Amino acid sequence: MMKPMIAAMGLLLATQVHAQFSDYQRYLTVSDGASFSGDSQRVRYEGQLFESFTLRFNLTPLAEQQNDIGQQLTFGLNLKLSDQAFLERIQIQSASANVVLSEDPSLPHMYPYPGVANGDVTFVSQLGTRKRTVDFTGTRRNSWLSYTLGGGSYRLSQEFDSQAPWIPYALDYQQHIQLDQMGWSWSPGYAQLSFLAPVAPVPEPETYALMSAGLLALVLRRRRAKKS
């Protein structure tokens, strides 16, 4: 008699449990080595219930090494969202490196970067058949004597409505930064992803009551059979 009681209690408790953030794994595949945190919450759009997941990524280097030129950094992130989820927003800010050169009166007022530091950033964003590739390459001069590598960003968002198509989404971000000995400092990038997932209708308490009544009846019947 104890076991069925425990089972019934378990069922009752199950109704209290909320959809968990860890459910994101049912919809989203994240490349190895990514560090992130996230949460989820219930939202309602046009009378429909959804679980809205938000993930925040710290884009720390996947590889970091020294070579003859200087420090070399490699970053990357790959996300795949299934068509069982609806992409609300993806925002990705690449890592950036900065240097301010000391003033040299012999140099012209504004001049191209004199060193060998270089870098490239690629974002490939694909929503259904809509594909966008963005390349950022090289060093840029921000102002007199101040230079930047990387720092480009990409953002995609779409509005939800009942007619919106649910299509898969994929993002691939890759970045390389090769620094030289001019005194660069760098900071990692970040990314944030939000998506909607359908909420399975939660069984009504009545359903559970009916089910446990059935279970109880079965148990009683078994007991009676045993007795006789």
Place this chain on the structure above:
Amino acid sequence: MKQIWSAVALLAVTGSAHAAFSDYSRWLTLTEWKVEQSNVTGTSELFTLNGRQYERFNLTISPTAIGYWPIQGFSLRGNLSNQAFLTHLHLGELTYVIKHDYHDGTDPEIGVSLDYFHQLGGREYSVGKLFETVAEYPLVETTTETRPYLYTQTFRGAFGGPEQAFYSSLKAWQMGCCNSFTVPEIELSFVANPVPEPETYALMGTGLLAGLLVRRRKQLGKSQCDEVQA
């Protein structure tokens, strides 16, 4: 008598005109910017449903884009009478791109207002949008795309539903050199009671004429009788 004959002659002349596509304007009112220049094309056809005759209009409308510095864009509103039944409305895709260079010294105050929706009764159904931004300081490029919007209903012979309208408008200030937008096409079909054919008018005219003649004859006959009695 002369007047009546000239009326009949007029009817005969109108008989050569046919119920035409351009009759759509009896039910669909287009307003806003440069409407008279908007490109409206399409067809009309008669069909029979449950023994009654109706007319179906199929239209494709391209709003006219205008550019008076510093405003550019287009704006078109269509209001459909509730004596017409909308069977199909397709609001085409629209894309606009804004590029900005924070270093080239132009005014970054670019404003775009986009209103693109189907109005059904008191509710507005906006087309779905997708926004994309690519930025690498000092360059920023933003793209806005709409999803095509499709509304369909089956006509079963009744009019008098809710008022329907559509509005397609993009107004941009300071579009600058490198910005662009596309003007979406709007397709719609609606059903209305047929515009009476000229033959119908002719028949009606003949009937009226006959009525008049009969009345005249009666009056004449009556006065003759009066004379006899006198």
